[in-house]
Amino acid sequence: MLNIGVVGCGRIAQVRHLPEYLEHDGCHIVAVTDMNMDRALEIARQYHCHADASAEMLLARPEIDAVSVCVANADHAAVTIHALHAGKHVLCEKPMAITLDECQKMVDTATKSNRVLVIGHNQRLLKTHQFVRNLIASGEIGQVLMWSSRFCHGGPESWSIDKNNIWFFNRERSAYGALFDLGIHKIDLMQYLLDDHVCAAFAITATQDKKDADNRPIPVEDNAICMLHMQGGSWGTVHASWTCYGKERNNTVIDGSLGTLRIYDHPVYACIVEKKTGEKSYYQTDEIQTNEKQTRSGIIDEFVRAILTGVPSVNAGRHALSSMRATFACLTSAQTHRIVEINDSWING
Ligand SMILES: NC(=O)c1ccc[n+]([C@@H]2O[C@H](COP(=O)([O-])OP(=O)(O)OC[C@H]3O[C@@H](n4cnc5c(N)ncnc54)[C@H](O)[C@@H]3O)[C@@H](O)[C@H]2O)c1
Structure with missing residues (x-):
């Protein structure tokens, strides 16, 4: 126990x-x-x-x-x-x-x-994401070429336990906005799904709309768009947003040389494979969690399993560190308006 x-x-x-x-x-x-x-x-x-x-x-x-x-x-x-x-x-x-x-x-x-x-x-632990990682590794869509992933909702003010004056909008307590709140999930997910590493990033961050409890623009970004180059050669985008006031968007599309994978991009099927040959396969693996609809995340099971078995977790700190490097590269890019490269010894270290 x-x-x-x-x-x-x-x-x-x-x-x-x-x-x-x-x-x-x-x-x-x-x-x-x-x-x-x-x-x-x-x-x-x-x-x-x-x-x-x-x-x-x-x-x-x-x-x-x-x-x-x-x-x-x-x-x-x-x-x-x-x-x-x-x-x-x-x-x-x-x-x-x-x-x-x-x-x-x-x-x-x-x-x-x-x-x-x-x-x-x-996000790494969602059944569909684990299924997709295996599909990609097995060559189902050939060589990964381009992809896009997004995590966009209406912001943390309806989520946080303290509805007024939430820490998410206090730069000293949160440090960053949508990029580190939501973008990190997708940057980490893409490294996991593709079993690859971001080697260069170009990003913009902006505060487009979000106001704090005193109706002042929040001091952190409410949107981030990141263009990421992977060591394996593919390019992709991550959009993180706190200003999606319609239905939450939390999905990914991956184009490979043999076809496309659509992940949580359909009201019924969690994963759809559309082959270059015209063949289509539909999978009902699970449902994505949303702010309103929380399903069992599995993160506690994974933590306990890693402690009890000694077998490292897919959520181990070193994987997160690699995803944080890519996220900080996005931040630096947004601040300097330049492409930021991630050095090889960091990727492989
Ligand atoms: N994995 C996910 O998908 C996910 C989802 C939501 C939040 N989070 C993360 O979880 C963390 C908490 O977020 P939340 O949504 O529960 O926020 P929240 O505002 O609902 O709750 C934060 C709680 O922490 C307490 N607190 C803050 N600093 C503290 C400190 N130093 N010592 C003791 N108590 C402290 C606050 O009083 C509050 O009760 C954040 O880092 C957030 O990014 C992760």
């Missing part, structure tokens, strides 16, 4: 981490904490566990084996590194951290302390 602590009791802890730990036979939730003590107390009441007054107190509990870090982006690295030093395995939410140095330090600390570090890139 793994004893669990949860740091941060907001929306993602409530809809994903806590219920998935509760359902897992191998886990027992020992304590939670939140900077909002009333929230921690309410969650502790619901989950029959302790409410600790701080992350430090929770991490000092010797009985806790593993923790979820579900706090604002700016605190991911500090809490994760503290937890790893305290001997805990860590599942940290995305974006991994707010600087590349912090991401690297998280990976290094996990290695030195011999603890599992998993990052919440749950």
